[in-house]
Amino acid sequence: MTRIETFPKRILEAFSRSFANLSPVRVLLKIAEPEELPPGLPSNVMTQSWFDQIQVLKHRNVRVFITHGGLMGIQESVYYGKPMVAIPLFGDQPTHVANCVKRHIAIKVDVQDISEESMTDAVLKILGDSTYKEAVQKVSSEFKDHLESPLKTAIFWTEYMARHDIESLKHPASDLSWWQACLIDIYCFVIVIVVTTLCVFHVLTIKLCRILCSLTVVQRWLDESDQGCIYFSFGSMTRIETFSKDILDAFYRSFENISPARVLLKIAKPEDLPVGLPSNVLIQSWFDQIQVLKHRNVKGFITHGGLMSIQESVYYEVPMVGIPLFGDQPSNVANCVKRQIAIKVDVQDISEESMTDAILKILRDSTYKEAVQNVSSEFKDHLESPLNTAIFWTEYIGRHGKDSLKLPASDLSWWQTFLIEIYMFLKW
Numbered sequence: 253m254t255r256i257e258t259f260p261k262r263i264l265e266a267f268s269r270s271f272a273n274l275s276p277v278r279v280l281l282k283i284a285e286p287e288e289l290p291p292g293l294p295s296n297v298m299t300q301s302w303f304d305q306i307q308v309l310k311h312r313n314v315r316v317f318i319t320h321g322g323l324m325g326i327q328e329s330v331y332y333g334k335p336m337v338a339i340p341l342f343g344d345q346p347t348h349v350a351n352c353v354k355r356h357i358a359i360k361v362d363v364q365d366i367s368e369e370s371m372t373d374a375v376l377k378i379l380g381d382s383t384y385k386e387a388v389q390k391v392s393s394e395f396k397d398h399l400e401s402p403l404k405t406a407i408f409w410t411e412y413m414a415r416h417d418i419e420s421l422k423h424p425a426s427d428l429s430w431w432q433a434c435l436i437d438i439y440c441f442v443i444v445i446v447v448t449t450l451c452v453f454h455v456l457t458i459k460l461c462r463i464l465c466s467l468t469v470v471q472r473w474l475d476e477s478d479q480g481c482i483y484f485s486f487g488s489m490t491r492i493e494t495f496s497k498d499i500l501d502a503f504y505r506s507f508e509n510i511s512p513a514r515v516l517l518k519i520a521k522p523e524d525l526p527v528g529l530p531s532n533v534l535i536q537s538w539f540d541q542i543q544v545l546k547h548r549n550v551k552g553f554i555t556h557g558g559l560m561s562i563q564e565s566v567y568y569e570v571p572m573v574g575i576p577l578f579g580d581q582p583s584n585v586a587n588c589v590k591r592q593i594a595i596k597v598d599v600q601d602i603s604e605e606s607m608t609d610a611i612l613k614i615l616r617d618s619t620y621k622e623a624v625q626n627v628s629s630e631f632k633d634h635l636e637s638p639l640n641t642a643i644f645w646t647e648y649i650g651r652h653g654k655d656s657l658k659l660p661a662s663d664l665s666w667w668q669t670f671l672i673e674i675y676m677f678l679k680w
Contacts, residue, residue, distance in 0.1 A: 254320055254341060256281070257288040263366050264290055270371035271297050277315075277379065280308060309334055316378045321345035326352060333392045335384035337374045339363055351660075357388040394652045399636055399644045408635050416630050434670055441579055470516065470544065473534050477514040480551035480615055483544050483570075485518035487558045490577060492517070493524040499602050500526055506607035507533050513551070513615060516544060545570050552614040557581035562588060569628045571620035573610045575599055593624040 257264070271279045272294040279297040283289060286299045293299070305325070308314060309332040317329045321340040326348050329336055336358035338349040352358035359374045378384050398405070413420060425433055474481055484503075486492055493500070507515050508530045515533040519525060522535050529535065541561070544550060545568040553565045557576040562584055565572055572594035574585035588594035595610045614620055636644070649656060661669055 255284045257283050257285055261290055263363075265292075266366050266368045266371060268292055268294060268297075269368040270375065273368070273372045274375060274379075306332075316375055318375070321349040321352075323348055327395075330357065330388060330392050330395050333385070333389045335378050335388045337361060337371070337378060339366065355387060355391055357384060357391055359384075394656055397648060397651065399641065405635065412633065415633070420630065470534070470536070470539060473514065473516070474544070474547045474549050477549040479512040479514070481514045481516060481547070481549050482510070482552045482554060482611060482615075483516045483539070483541075483550055484554040485516075485539065485541065485561070486556040486575075486577070487561060490556055491520045491524075493519050493521055497526055499599075501528075502602050502604045502607060504528055504530055505604040506611060509604070509608040510611050510615070513611075542568075552611060554611070557585040557588075559584055563631075566593065566624060566628050566631055569621070569625050571614050571624045573597060573607075573614060575602070591623060591627055592620060593627055595620075 256267075268290075271281075275294065275296045277296065279294075280303060281297050281299045282301070282303055283299045284301050286301065289299070306328060309317065309328055314332075314334055316337060317325070317334045318337045318339070319325045319329065321338045322345060326336070336352060338345075338352060338358045339361050340346040340349045341363060349358060349360050353360050359377060361370050361374050400408070409421070431437065484492075492503075504526075511530070511532045513532070515530075516539060517533050517535045518537070518539055519535045520537050522537065525535070542564060545553065545564055550568075550570055552573060553561070553570045554573045554575065555561045555565065557574045557580075559580060562572070572588060574581075574588060574594045574596050575598075576582040576585045576596070577599060585594060585596050589596050595613060597606050597610050634641070645657070667673065
């Protein structure tokens with residue numbers, strides 16, 4: 253985009269004199285229209301309208317790259333371990349150059365400060381100070397440190413698309429409104445939760461002996477559930493026993509209707525439940541949810557639609573009956589219904605009939621099980637296992653320091669993080 257020969261004569265002459273000062277060091281100069289250059293080009297300079305930049309940068313005799321700070325140019329220079337003299341002009345170039353200067357892999361020369369002295373000093377400093385070369389070699393090593401090679405990664409994700417269809421890598425944010433993309437609703441929700449938590453904070457403590465005892469009882473119950481078992485839990489924040497008596501009675505009658513299938517019911521305070529609990533229901537104040545969901549006899553999961561519960565249910569291929577209550581739960585359950593891995597029952601529509609129909613449909617209609625198996629297969633399809641990935645990035649921090657994975661946005665002010673200046677610029 254930028255043609256050097258269109259610069260003012262003063263700047264072009266400064267370049268020429270600085271190149272002459274570098275002799276016997278040579279210079280490769282990319283010029284789209286060499287005939288437009290003023291006369292007097294030093295003999296140690298070779299010009300062409302195009303160079304194979306990668307082949308140039310990887311050559312052992314190339315010591316410095318004078319660049320405007322374009323992203324691809326910087327990436328290639330870093331990859332091949334070449335320090336830079338950077339002259340940023342517009343767009344994102346000043347930011348890129350500032351990051352390079354901060355990491356001691358470039359020297360910045362402002363375009364308005366270009367002179368024979370400034371250019372000569374900058375290039376000679378790069379050539380004479382080995383710390384720039386050492387710094388860019390370190391950054392290059394960090395940049396090349398990948399779990400897999402770029403080629404293998406490209407092959408994997410190409411095959412991933414073939415396995416899971418063209419929409420499988422579509423970013424969910426593409427369907428969000430601006431306030432959702434900026435997480436405004438999440439921040440509001442978190443504020444509400446924090447305020448609520450400060451007002452009412454309750455800590456549940458479970459003794460180890462009770463846990464071990466409950467695990468034994470639950471394991472036996474699940475092993476003996478030959479006709480299937482339904483797991484019912486609304487997480488740690490919602491207490492099922494606080495629901496109205498009409499709803500609890502509807503749950504009881506629906507549980508009776510699905511017998512001989514059994515039910516595991518998580519209740520924080522079992523003593524608060526009304527009498528009449530069916531004999532095919534086992535209640536406890538806590539379950540090891542992963543161990544329950546992975547059991548072969550668990551055929552369905554009645555959930556409020558919390559994100560972690562849905563992930564665990566999908567991972568262990570258990571279809572769901574979703575009863576969303578608040579927060580992100582309605583959208584989570586809607587996504588599951590869309591993929592036919594759950595049936596939704598609105599809390600105001602809970603009745604003996606609606607619950608019985610939903611549970612029996614999950615138990616008897618194999619399409620829900622098949623759908624959740626397909627989604628689970630897609631969810632588990634990774635380039636590396638989660639354990640290997642965790643080990644790699646832990647060792648990556650050990651190799652490159654605690655700030656090597658620091659997000660650049662952490663240094664931005666709030667208005668830059670929310671792109672306020674971008675929205676204002678677009679509006680104008």
